[in-house]
Amino acid sequence: MSATPDVHPHEGEQHGASVGARLNRLRAGVLGANDGIVSTAGIVVGVAGATASRGAVLTAGVAGLVAGALSMAAGEYVSVGSQRDTQQALLAKEARELREMPDAELAELAGLYEAKGLTPELAHEVAEQLTAHDALAAHVDAELGIDPDDLTDPWQAAGASAASFVVGALLPLLAITLAPHALRVPVTFVAVLLALVVTGVASARLGGAGVSKAVRRTVVGGALAMAVTYAVGRAVGGW
Template sequence: MNWLRAAVLGANDGIISTAGLVIGVAGVSSDRGPILTAGTAGLVAGAVSMALGEYVSVSSQRDTERALLLEQQRDLAADPQHECAQLASIYEGKGLSAATAWTVAEELTTHDAFAALADADLAIDPDALTSPWQASLASALSFTGGALLPLLAILLAPQAFVALTTFVVVILALGVTGTVSASLGGAKRGVAALRLVGGGALAMVATYAVGQLIGGALT
């Protein structure tokens, strides 16, 4: 579920950033060539940036988790009885009686002391650390998938209506992704979709105005 939510968010980024870029260029000219060139460059730059950012972020998180797990292993090796008592204290703090908490701690420690402590004390699963390469690839692919929508609108739209067609396609796409992301998170779909559509529309209007102002001043 978390991966799917991240993919939807990455697609939203691709849709909005690429659409804002191409709409900004469309504010200067309706010529399909420069608009498509700008959009493609934005797609590549955005995908690389998203992938690199996700790789660095997840790598840092993974390094921190590994350091915490290593420290937990050292503590367990140095004083296993103390760690068992700590585990019992954690479960007692969650509402179990002292006797029950101690029984649970002993049974979990006997089965896999390290995994039990990592889960209860650190909220980390040692066997399920996130891969930075997988996160990086997923981020790049989801961004690219979203960015392709405004580019396809540019290619398929009549040249005189490139900006308008792209705007409509992007608004519809954001409505869909907003509804999907809200459903995944259990939020109100209408509100989430409206918020995303409103933000995307504002971004495109702003970049179109910038294109007209700066483009008009330079021509």
């Protein structure tokens, strides 16, 4: 009888229940940075269109950075906190059902695996073995797609969201305050569009989508936002 070969993930291939969660966090970070770039660029370019004062532009940019980061953090905390509360309620419900009606839960788990293509005998055997190993983990994974050891953390999500927003917001803020007065708007436009190319590529790679479409979407959106706010600034500043 031949020995059972060792099974390892292919090179560069990630396995594990938390891979999807990690990719979602990375994608959220990229999108947070993108929001920081576009929103802050819109603010500073708009103010630059209204006034030549470097202090006014810097003040508006810093205020936008702080307000945006706090807003992102608060929104993410509320959203992820609600998601975690729901997950914990579902885990508690499943644990109670396992205590009160273990046979029915075992049959339900076997039925789920049978629906995925296993024979009734094999599905029942798999359900029994997984239940013996870790009943709650087996049931919530098959029924709910939840990993009890990898629940969403609202504080972590809020911090990551705020940090990514700040990183993105710093680029247009530095570009418009450090560039020569006559070139500050063009320099900011170019710097922001290049940064949006990077975030577009990153979001496409993480999501497995087409790069050109993602880049085009982020660049056109950012350029439009800056053009509109600059025009508004010029119009308001002339009053």
